[in-house]
Amino acid sequence: MKTSVRLIVATTLITLLSGCAVDGMNKTATYGGIGVLAGAATGALVGKHNRGKGALIGAALGGMAGAGYGYYADKQEAELRHQLEGSGVGVQRQGDAIKLIMPGNITFKTSSSDVSSNFYNPLNQVAASLKRYDQSAITVVGHTDNVGSRQRNMDLSQLRAQSVANYLISQGVAGTRISTVGAGPDQPIAGNGTEAERQENRRVEINLQPMNQG
Structure with missing residues (x-):
């Protein structure tokens, strides 16, 4: 035996x-x-x-x-990549987590925290997927460049993260699954020396991970 x-x-x-x-x-x-x-x-x-x-x-x-x-995660990742193709939203797999990267220039107007109406459709696709795959915790994180005061950027990033969260909730995603973070300019993914670099840093990310990992 x-x-x-x-x-x-x-x-x-x-x-x-x-x-x-x-x-x-x-x-x-x-x-x-x-x-x-x-x-x-x-x-x-x-x-x-x-x-x-x-x-x-x-x-x-x-x-x-x-x-x-x-x-579960493999299926959701494949679905999101297919549905968001051409939308400008990036999909990354990081270990157990899935990250959606939404550039600020297609999600919000300059200095605004109101979701642009032309971005409703991609967010509708994301919301539909989150409802189908309901075993993940969702963290929405807002990011900015370093132009202007740090406090203003912190506030703007939090408002943008909350706006995306509110939109997802309005489409039927359970609010109990969602948390928001305003990271301001503290987590850049590019330099801040040129407008192109600053544009990369202005973004909202939706992080999906197993609920038991918080």
Whole structure:
């Protein structure tokens, strides 16, 4: 029976390594593999009279449960990339999280915190996805360049983040899932020496991550 357990562990390790080699951004294999290992260990302990059988059952259940969030995130990422193609919104996968980057020049008018009407459609697509995939926590973060006083930029970034959050809520996304942050000029993704660089820094980001990670 020990051979069966060893076989499960060996097979899982191969799967994990293969999954990472083929696609480092695909979390399904990783989550599933971890679930298999955990399930096998638990099953072997619980099935004292037949550890091999217990490990096999545990591995199967653990694999299905472990693959759940990875599969979920993969599907949502693919959907968002397809729906937001050509909208100007960037989609990034960072570990377990998905980040949507919305440039300020297409989301807000200069010095305004009111969402531009021509941006309603992309936000509607985002809201629809967030309602379908409702197992993630949502953090909306506003960013600015460094022009003007820091306090003004902090206030503007918070107002813009709240405006996006309010719009998502108006489209049916649960407000209990959403938090907002005004980062002002403190987290630039480019320099602030040219207008093109400052434009990159003026943005709103929507960060999606598993609820149990806050």
